[in-house]
Amino acid sequence: MQSYVAVDIGASSGRLMLANVTDGKLQLQEVHRFSNGFTEENGHDRWNIDHLINEIFSGLEKIKKMHIDHVRLAIDTWAVDYVLVGNDGNKLDDPVSYRDNRTCNAIKDLTSDLPKEYIYEKTGIQFQDFNTLYQLFTEDKAKLAKTDKIMMIPDYIGYVLTGNAVTEVTNASTTQMLSLREGLFDKDLLKKVNVYPDQFPRLVEAGTWLGNVSHKWHMRYDIPETEVITGTTHDTASAVVGTPGKGEDWAYISSGTWSLLGAELDTPENGLDAFKENYTNEWGAYGTYRFLKNIMGLWIAQCVKKEYDNQYSFADLAQLAGEEKPFQQFIDVNDKRFSNPKNMIQELQNYCQETNQKVPETPSEIMMAIYSNLSLFYANELEKLGHILGHPITTLNIVGGGSNVALMNQLTSTLAKVKVVAGPSEATAIGNILVQMITSGQIENIAQGRQLVAKSFDLKTYEPEVDQYNQVLTDYQAFLQKVAVVD
Numbered sequence: 001m002q003s004y005v006a007v008d009i010g011a012s013s014g015r016l017m018l019a020n021v022t023d024g025k026l027q028l029q030e031v032h033r034f035s036n037g038f039t040e041e042n043g044h045d046r047w048n049i050d051h052l053i054n055e056i057f058s059g060l061e062k063i064k065k066m067h068i069d070h071v072r073l074a075i076d077t078w079a080v081d082y083v084l085v086g087n088d089g090n091k092l093d094d095p096v097s098y099r100d101n102r103t104c105n106a107i108k109d110l111t112s113d114l115p116k117e118y119i120y121e122k123t124g125i126q127f128q129d130f131n132t133l134y135q136l137f138t139e140d141k142a143k144l145a146k147t148d149k150i151m152m153i154p155d156y157i158g159y160v161l162t163g164n165a166v167t168e169v170t171n172a173s174t175t176q177m178l179s180l181r182e183g184l185f186d187k188d189l190l191k192k193v194n195v196y197p198d199q200f201p202r203l204v205e206a207g208t209w210l211g212n213v214s215h216k217w218h219m220r221y222d223i224p225e226t227e228v229i230t231g232t233t234h235d236t237a238s239a240v241v242g243t244p245g246k247g248e249d250w251a252y253i254s255s256g257t258w259s260l261l262g263a264e265l266d267t268p269e270n271g272l273d274a275f276k277e278n279y280t281n282e283w284g285a286y287g288t289y290r291f292l293k294n295i296m297g298l299w300i301a302q303c304v305k306k307e308y309d310n311q312y313s314f315a316d317l318a319q320l321a322g323e324e325k326p327f328q329q330f331i332d333v334n335d336k337r338f339s340n341p342k343n344m345i346q347e348l349q350n351y352c353q354e355t356n357q358k359v360p361e362t363p364s365e366i367m368m369a370i371y372s373n374l375s376l377f378y379a380n381e382l383e384k385l386g387h388i389l390g391h392p393i394t395t396l397n398i399v400g401g402g403s404n405v406a407l408m409n410q411l412t413s414t415l416a417k418v419k420v421v422a423g424p425s426e427a428t429a430i431g432n433i434l435v436q437m438i439t440s441g442q443i444e445n446i447a448q449g450r451q452l453v454a455k456s457f458d459l460k461t462y463e464p465e466v467d468q469y470n471q472v473l474t475d476y477q478a479f480l481q482k483v484a485v486v487d
């Protein structure tokens with residue numbers, strides 16, 4: 001029986017999930033979990049990439065102890081961040097986090113002589129100041145000149161493991177430097193940020209063999225023989241593959257640190273409406289596109305949880321929220337101020353005070369403010385998504401850790417008047433595994449993979465509660481208009 005390992009690393013934690021197919025069902029087991037986060041080092045918020053790599057080996061050692069001698073493995077992580085590698089093949093520095101504030105003016109500066117419309121028409125990618133394009137724009141020029149290779153985080157990890165370097169497209173598309181038309185890095189955009197096409201390892205599709213974990217690692221660690229596949233290296237791309245969507249009119253939310261809300265498309269949608277609403281066309285597995293919007297997501301809850309000294313679990317926090325009435329205040333959860341504040345609770349409270357609304361004080365009030373406003377934001381975006389795509393969304397598949405928050409699933413269903421199908425919460429690891437199974441020839445395509453997911457995991461369905469909160473969404477939309485920042 002073939003064993004697969006998904007190395008799935010998000011902004012707050014990473015883990016190794018071991019998988020196989022038993023009795024026609026996909027079985028998943030978490031064998032190792034470790035923390036992730038950025039800390040300030042040399043003036044910037046940086047990821048400790050060596051720590052992440054060491055943890056992968058610790059996880060593989062556990063697998064070997066389970067008497068598994070051979071595995072296939074693929075890595076997925078968050079997007080946009082990169083490692084600069086010098087001529088000696090070693091990293092020049094720890095990678096800077098996309099939440100570092102070095103790029104806060106970069107969109108304005110870069111687009112002063114290169115219109116946004118031009119960049120969007122070329123790339124179809126949303127404007128986020130943390131995109132690789134703007135990070136490279138603010139990068140130390142001397143360091144860039146010393147850079148032999150620029151590698152996205154999961155590609156770099158794959159390179160350290162195997163010695164082979166590639167640039168996988170699902171993640172590379174988030175750089176905002178790939179040309180939709182040519183399917184390659186866009187020379188003009190690269191020039192604008194002082195990098196050359198050959199500084200990126202060759203582009204590959206998701207589902208490409210990378211190589212075996214190098215001999216040198218076997219000398220140091222007691223690990224199984226490990227064949228590395230370059231899968232959907234972007235965690236969101238993996239999550240979409242692992243979403244059991246059915247029919248034509250479904251949308252998804254991959255709900256983790258971020259909530260990524262969108263639809264899977266066969267052709268990019270980079271027209272004026274999509275541009276105005278800042279929707280993105282990230283490249284997916286097997287020629288698909290992730291047409292989506294980034295929403296601040298559970299990051300807000302993760303920060304709050306830490307600020308309460310982790311005395312509550314996420315389940316506790318959801319229960320506390322349930323003690324309050326929803327919609328006691330409106331919050332634009334995508335306001336940049338929530339991206340990396342010194343103190344999230346304080347930031348939420350200041351926001352409510354500045355907008356003359358009830359200030360949430362207790363953990364219950366804070367949590368309900370977060371969940372009800374995320375649901376409102378989702379419902380508002382679903383309406384826009386339906387408008388841009390030219391058909392209403394009838395089913396919303398919510399996957400990822402956030403799919404466990406029943407309260408939010410129900411509120412979203414009612415506000416957006418859609419059926420919500422919640423689960424699996426492990427969609428990212430599952431999508432990572434499905435792509436490995438396709439590469440290995442164990443299943444044929446995504447459709448077959450999704451059938452396997454639907455058969456293997458319990459999904460919960462929520463229907464709209466009739467006549468509840470009819471006016472709330474309209475009032476929220478009016479509120480967003482009022483507080484909108486024009487740039």
Ligand code: LFR
Pocket residue numbers: 010011077078079080081098234235236256257258260294
């Ligand atoms: C989710 C995610 C999003 C990306 C953000 C930053 O984990 O990968 O898709 O926009 O992180 O990389």
